[in-house]
Amino acid sequence: MNGMEELSKEISYALRHAPWEYDLEMDEDGWVPVIQLLSALHVSEKWKDVDENSLIEMIIKSKKKRHEIKNGKIRAFYGHSIPIKIVKDEKCPPNTLYHGTARRYLDSIKEKGLLPQNRQYVHLSQDIETARNVGKRHDDRPIILLINAKKAYEDGIKFYYGNEKVWLADIVPNKYITE
Known part of the structure; x- marks a missing residue:
């Protein structure tokens, strides 16, 4: 480093x-x-x-x-574990975003969708490689989920630009997620 x-x-x-x-x-x-x-x-x-x-x-x-x-x-920009809400400007996301996760979380995601857990936002990746690298922090063989961000956005889910590799959302309901 x-x-x-x-x-x-x-x-x-x-x-x-x-x-x-x-x-x-x-x-x-x-x-x-x-x-x-x-x-x-x-x-x-x-x-x-x-x-x-x-x-x-x-x-x-x-x-x-x-x-x-x-x-x-x-x-x-993001990632706070303290109780502060960084206000981001809502943006129209790309058609598809990705989320790398550990296999052990898959059942919960299928049931509840993606929730921010102990963060302010759900973190989504602009590309598969970034999603895979994020997922590898928790599992050596992560699952890469595809997010139909275009449809979710059209249905009223809010997305925010984090940086060139990261998008943020308040939540992502399971109906917009596929493996």
Whole structure:
């Protein structure tokens, strides 16, 4: 793991899961003043040299677009386990999206559809490869589910653009899911 990747993971942890550990004051939309985050990072010798330009470089170079900076504030796009609702703009999704999952969850998904569980949104992949990689975090032979996103959207299911590989939804009822 390179330094930028490691920094991205550290910041993701702070913004998504434990802002209190870093003494961050997060607003209702998940924004934290950059200066406050930098002060928190500088407590660790490892991150003493990180400045706002380092954060911008991290965001630009990151393969996974996890963060955004605007008007002197930073936030994570998605993946929060803390009770904060990042408001996303609804977007029309591609016709098909994918979801990689462990085989052990298949029966529950067939019965209940895809639910956000301990996250704010259901995470869906733009392509099969990304879905497979996500699924492999939980199962060495994941199931790749096809989501009829076009039909779901037409029927009123809301989708949100996460980044170039990730789409988000509040829920995906089982009738839009096939193996």
